[in-house]
Amino acid sequence: MIASKGDKLMKKVIEIQHLSKSFGTHEVLKDIDFSVNKGEVVCVIGSSGSGKSTLLRCINLLETPSGGQIIYQGENILDNKHNINSYRTKLGMVFQSFNLFNNFDVLTNCLVGQTKVLKRSKGEAEKVAMKYLKVVGMDRYVNAKPRQLSGGQKQRVAIARALSMEPDVMLFDEPTSALDPEMVGEVLKVMKELAETGLTMLIVTHEMEFAREVSDRVVFMDKGVIVEEGSPEQIFNNPQNERTKAFLKRTLK
Amino acid sequence: MSIDWIISIVTDNWEMFLRGAWMTLLVAIVGTIFGALIGLLIGVINTIPKPDRGIKRFFLKFINAILAIYVEFFRGTPMIVQAMVIYYGSAQAFDLDLNRTFAAILVVSINTGAYMTEIVRGGIVSVEKGQFEAAQAIGMNHWKTMIHVVLPQVARNILPATGNQFVMNIKDSSVLNVISVTELYFQTKSIAGNNFRYFESFFVACVLYLIMTITISRILRYFEKRLDGPQNYQMMDDLTQIEGKKS
Numbered sequence: 001m002i003a004s005k006g007d008k009l010m011k012k013v014i015e016i017q018h019l020s021k022s023f024g025t026h027e028v029l030k031d032i033d034f035s036v037n038k039g040e041v042v043c044v045i046g047s048s049g050s051g052k053s054t055l056l057r058c059i060n061l062l063e064t065p066s067g068g069q070i071i072y073q074g075e076n077i078l079d080n081k082h083n084i085n086s087y088r089t090k091l092g093m094v095f096q097s098f099n100l101f102n103n104f105d106v107l108t109n110c111l112v113g114q115t116k117v118l119k120r121s122k123g124e125a126e127k128v129a130m131k132y133l134k135v136v137g138m139d140r141y142v143n144a145k146p147r148q149l150s151g152g153q154k155q156r157v158a159i160a161r162a163l164s165m166e167p168d169v170m171l172f173d174e175p176t177s178a179l180d181p182e183m184v185g186e187v188l189k190v191m192k193e194l195a196e197t198g199l200t201m202l203i204v205t206h207e208m209e210f211a212r213e214v215s216d217r218v219v220f221m222d223k224g225v226i227v228e229e230g231s232p233e234q235i236f237n238n239p240q241n242e243r244t245k246a247f248l249k250r251t252l253k
Numbered sequence: 254m255s256i257d258w259i260i261s262i263v264t265d266n267w268e269m270f271l272r273g274a275w276m277t278l279l280v281a282i283v284g285t286i287f288g289a290l291i292g293l294l295i296g297v298i299n300t301i302p303k304p305d306r307g308i309k310r311f312f313l314k315f316i317n318a319i320l321a322i323y324v325e326f327f328r329g330t331p332m333i334v335q336a337m338v339i340y341y342g343s344a345q346a347f348d349l350d351l352n353r354t355f356a357a358i359l360v361v362s363i364n365t366g367a368y369m370t371e372i373v374r375g376g377i378v379s380v381e382k383g384q385f386e387a388a389q390a391i392g393m394n395h396w397k398t399m400i401h402v403v404l405p406q407v408a409r410n411i412l413p414a415t416g417n418q419f420v421m422n423i424k425d426s427s428v429l430n431v432i433s434v435t436e437l438y439f440q441t442k443s444i445a446g447n448n449f450r451y452f453e454s455f456f457v458a459c460v461l462y463l464i465m466t467i468t469i470s471r472i473l474r475y476f477e478k479r480l481d482g483p484q485n486y487q488m489m490d491d492l493t494q495i496e497g498k499k500s
Contacts, residue, residue, distance in 0.1 A: 060390055062386055062389065062390065085392040085393070085394050086392060087392075088389065088390060088391065088392040089391065089392035091390070093386075093387070093390035093391075095383060095386065095387065095390075097383050098383075099381070099383035099384060099386060099387035100387070101384065101387065101388070101402050102381075102384065102406055103402065103405040103406050103409075105486075112391075112401055112402075113391035113392065113393070116393065116397055116401055117391060117392040117393055117397070118392075139489065140488050140489045141486070141488065141489070142489050143486045143487050143488075143489065144486040145482060145486065148485075148486055158387075161391070162390075162391075165391055165392075
């Protein structure tokens with residue numbers, strides 16, 4: 001089941017060229033070139049304010065990039081005519097603050113996108129939702145409302161909701177940063193299991209141990225640019241750039 | 254003695270009182286419902302994301318400006334004046350002979366709509382930004398986001414304020430007696446005009462208004478509780494239960 005890291009097809013799922021983003025005069029992303037390959041697990045690390053979350057949010061257009069291109073299936077998504085909504089269904093987003101729909105129970109949270117956006121039948125959608133709720137270990141809570149769940153449980157449901165859309169790539173925006181320390185483990189465990197199934201994942205995280213363990217590639221960002229990228233061994237054991245070294249020294253201890 | 258008078262007024266005129274109370278309720282209920290719908294619709298239109306340029310942007314700005322004028326106008330003038338303008342004004346200017354009940358409901362609806370627009374705006378603002386983002390992230394457009402995710406939460410948020418508006422409409426519909434709508438105040442005035450017992454007649458009206466407003470408040474409180482759903486949830490111990498639920 002686990003594809004060894006060498007024989008992964010180097011097919012680009014998403015390619016980003018010269019991406020930039022400014023909030024007013026503040027340039028958050030500067031000329032980013034970056035791509036995610038099929039089946040690859042990429043972790044983006046860096047200090048707060050380095051632009052990593054913004055990069056992720058630009059990829060699914062929650063932030064509108066100021067310049068550059070996002071290429072998905074050979075087309076530039078930032079072209080005016082492109083249908084943003086159908087593109088977004090191909091990207092599963094997991095937020096730092098979970099953002100489960102407060103008005104629905106756990107099951108309906110995983111159904112609504114499938115039935116209202118993908119137009120799946122209710123029966124089929126339920127089957128898919130239950131499959132992924134089981135993957136994250138939340139299948140017993142289908143009746144619960146978000147407010148009745150703990151943070152870790154909410155985040156696992158949020159992962160199941162994103163998976164239920166059966167996206168090409170999963171985006172995780174600091175999925176454990178809003179969790180109590182004891183709940184971080186349960187979410188990381190689920191993500192680790194997902195990584196082993198060959199799912200394409202792009203993860204912004206502060207969990208260095210986790211990044212070292214699961215990623216095929218680690219990207220270090222600082223001040224809006226990608227400073228260094230490479231295999232986890234390379235980045236964590238033998239960083240080349242001074243900024244990477246300084247960051248790791250601060251965080252790894 | 255007053256008590257005797259009250260009893261005799263009620264026994265002689267109970268039909269007129271009840272008809273008046275019914276008209277008051279009808280105007281208030283229909284007016285509040287339409288007003289709430291107007292408010293929700295305008296709330297959704299106001300939050301349509303505006304493109305940076307182009308005709309669509311101009312069009313949306315134009316619509317929003319008109320809606321803003323509507324809100325300011327009807328919030329900024331008394332309902333009693335609006336009733337006169339709409340009922341007698343339309344008769345004079347366009348030769349329209351509006352049905353009085355219809356005119357009354359119209360006045361209350363658009364008046365409530367103006368207030369509800371602001372209430373709905375507050376309700377939408379109070380929904381977390383993350384809810385919008387999560388809906389967008391799974392590919393929902395503005396309308397789907399609104400209908401499936403945001404408005405159900407807005408409805409819950411604005412229910413107390415809407416109930417308040419409803420209670421106010423029950424009381425304020427009394428000003429519609431100026432266009433001779435046979436609501437409770439108008440009926441009471443007629444009754445008192447016949448028997449000259451103003452205190453006793455209006456005391457009965459008072460009690461009827463109170464019964465209506467208190468009942469409505471209780472019913473709405475019950476609905477709020479219903480909307481919040483049960484406090485507990487059931488664990489699904491095995492998947493057969495959900496399979497069973499499906500079939």
